[in-house]
Amino acid sequence: MSLLTPERLYQLLPVIHRLRDGEQGAPLRALLAVIESELEAVEADSARLYDNWFIETCDEWTVPYIGDLLGARPIRPVPSAGVSTRAWVANTIAYRRRKGTALVLEQLARDVTGWPAAAVEFFQRLGTTQHMNHVRMRPTATACVRDAAAAELAQASVGAFDPFAHTLEVRNADTRGGRFNIPNVGLYLWRVRSQHLGLGAPGAPADMTSADFISARLHAKGFWHMHPAGVDAPLFNRPRTETGGSAITQAAREEHASAPLRELALHAELERLRAGQAEPAARFMTERDPVLRCFVQLAGETLPVEVPREDICICEIPDTVELAIPTPRVLALDLRRGRIGFPPALEVERVWLHAAHGSVADIGGGPYERSAALRATNRAADGSTADEDVGGFFDPQVWQVGVSHLLPDDGSGILFPTLREAVDAWNTQPAGRTGVIVVMDSLSEIDTAAALEIEIPEASQLLVMAGQWPLQPIPGAPPGGVERVPGRFEARQVRAHWEGRLQVRGTADTDAANPGALFLHGLLLQGPLQASGHLGQLELAHCTLLPETVLGAQHLTVGADSPRLQLRLLQSLCAPVAVAGPVRGVEVTDSIVGLGLADGAATAALDAPEAALDLQRASFFGAVNALSLKASDCIFDAPVLAERRQIGCVRFCYVPPASQVPRRYRCQPQLETEVRLAALPATATAADKDAVRAEVEATVRPLFVTRRYGDPALGQLELRCAGQIRAGAASGAEMGAYEHLQQPQREANLRDALTEYLRLGLAASVHFAN
Secondary structure (H helix, E strand, C coil): CCCCCCCHHHHHCCHHHHHHHHHCCCHHHHHHHHHHHHHHHHHHHHHHHHHCCCCCCCCHHHHHHHHHHHCCCCCCCEHHHCECHHHHHHCHHHHHHCCCCHHHHHHHHHHHHCCCEEEEEHHHHECCCCCCCCCCCCCECCCCCCCHHHHHCCCHHHHCCCCECECCCCCCHHHHCCCCCCCEEEEEECCCEEEEECECCCCCHHHCCCCECEECEECCCCCEECCCCCCCCCEECCCCCCCCCCCCCCCCCHHHCCCECCHHHHHHHHHHHHHCCCCCCCCCCCCCCCCCEEEEEECCCCCCEECCHHHEEECCCCCCCCCCCCCCCCEEEECCCCEEECCCCCCEEEEEEEEEEEECCCCCCCCCCCHHHHHHHHHHHHCCCCCCCCCHHHCCCCEEEEECCCCCCCCCCCEECCHHHHHHHHHCCCCCCEEEEEECCCCEEEEEEEEEEEEECCCCEEEEEECECCCEECCCCCCCCEECCCCCCECCCCCEEEEEEEEEEEECCCCCCCCCEEEEECEEEECCEEEEEECCEEEEECCEEECCCCCCCCCEEECCCCCCCEEEEECCEECCEEECCCCCEEEEECCEECCCCCCCCCCCCEEEEEEEEEEECCEECCCEEEEEEEEECCEECCCEEECCCCCEEEECCECCCCCECCCEECCECHHHHHHHHHHCCCCCCHHHHHHHHHHHHHHCCCCECECCECECCECCECCCCCHHHHCCCCCCCCCCCCHHHCHHHHHHHHHHHHHHHCCCCCEEEEEECC
16 A cells, blocks of 8 residues: 555544544544554654665765775765765775775875865886886976976976976975875875856847856056956966766876966967967867956947957066057966956957956855855744745745846846846835845946945845846746746856945834844955944855955944844955944854954954954954954954953964953963963973963964965965964864864875775875965
């Protein structure tokens, strides 16, 4: 009998008994319903037991048991990197079939860390006297000084793709990073990921439904920045997928790495294209899928036109230069700075791009997948616990419009050419509405004439997000009939850029039960953001908020007339924040605050002297002032001052010595100081103790690769940073905004795997290429 048959047990009774039971109020029917519910639970559990025999379908709790059957050592799961115990166990047999080979080491490194990897057998790069019966043409013993692009590989990506032979190196591989020796194997890892933006080509509106572009920014000195914010940012490679699917069948090459593009390599490729040489084939600027595409619109043209690959010249473009490049449509490209130059004779009006920039993690405005974060935002706004795209902003009755700089309005009134027009339409909505504004492309919108004011009435909620609003089939319509449905949108593939002054004003009454909320998601905002009035919540999730000049001190400000405001910064990169008066609370999670502040600047990264702060896994490039403080896994780069220190707690944080905070738990450098003082002999003098304190304060402190927005490694800790900070969070990961990456756990996964899969007699070293 089918498990879906309702009232199975009751239907097995003879009809006479069912009739008599109905005459007595159906007590037997109710009893059998209770028994049947337990029967269904037993049957479902029995069916599940069969699924638990297979690693692909088993419950999560059974994965370690299946791993024990195979003798697979457990690894540390890293959800943010896609590293799971299930995948590790599922691939164990495949790993063991190729155990000891360089390819399986490369795949292991990729699978257990989530980083692109390359394995190098250093004994293959030793300069040796060869036997005439076994001549190896690679690597070459003598470097060719005429091939600059090949010579540069000796240093690019820390030498991962070095084509030359080397003399013997005697340093130990696993402890001192030794490389060129017979027993040594190296594993190169790329920690900075590439984020590519751009799709399609300019054309008719019907052909640009899914197209997207980056806007280049004209500098006052005549060149164009390839980053829409007008900052120097190196261009990254768009990594090619390695062949073989889940099992790597060839060693990683430079085109597979998430690394900055090399000027000499692209220059050599483009020179061969201009000369008509088919060999060697292009690896980066391929015909079908180049890493970079430029579209230029000259005066008198209606749409940008793509610049052919052969007309792109690679060079350096410093701040003062005049390019004497012949017309027509040619350009000079500086990959290291991310700049474009044109001949003075060309009247360039617009430049659109397909390009990739580097980022340590998926925080700040970016084209990465943000659906999970958007569902979390919807749950916070709707008050529900369902992890599905239902209710709230996903309700079909929601007020929803789109902003597109590429698609015209089809007459339905739901597409606007600018964000200002969409906001003006929202400001006319009655109180109590839930609204969504989807910015559907990554082109820059510069609106500096007047401040853009968003009004949030009582009980109203507005979501302004970067993403896609796909066309859906119309039920009952002929094939090909599509429309845009409210409540259906996707948070991916778009990083909207808007520059101007943004003002958020709550219009609810002082005693309103629900003052209203504004949610910003996935946006790159450049300019001051001001919040005022009776507003209930202001949330920035996966956003980048920059000062107008990037180097200035303009910031997010909250007026003194918002006592019920809850300010939340989630997975964001933010300029300095100032909260003038008392608010309900300020929450910062997985974010970097204080962009644009110079080291030692007087401006505070977070200035909220009358607010309670809840800071989780964040990095602050400046001082922090608060009424009360609750912090965990944070890095404070400047002193912290909490007015009320009898409440709150600071745990697993780096807190500068001059700070005044509530009670601390396992914070640095205090913890290391206490450990070293306890190890001193009883005869130690006060001078000895002062020397220990000074030494700890000088060595146990955060060292960032860079603090400048535009650099790929923004806020990343240097490898030489003290281990007490690189592994000082509560989870054993690094403190600060990148705690969720769990980089120490990923390194430990790799070292544990190497003990099983490394060939006997070999030693492995790990090298971080970026």
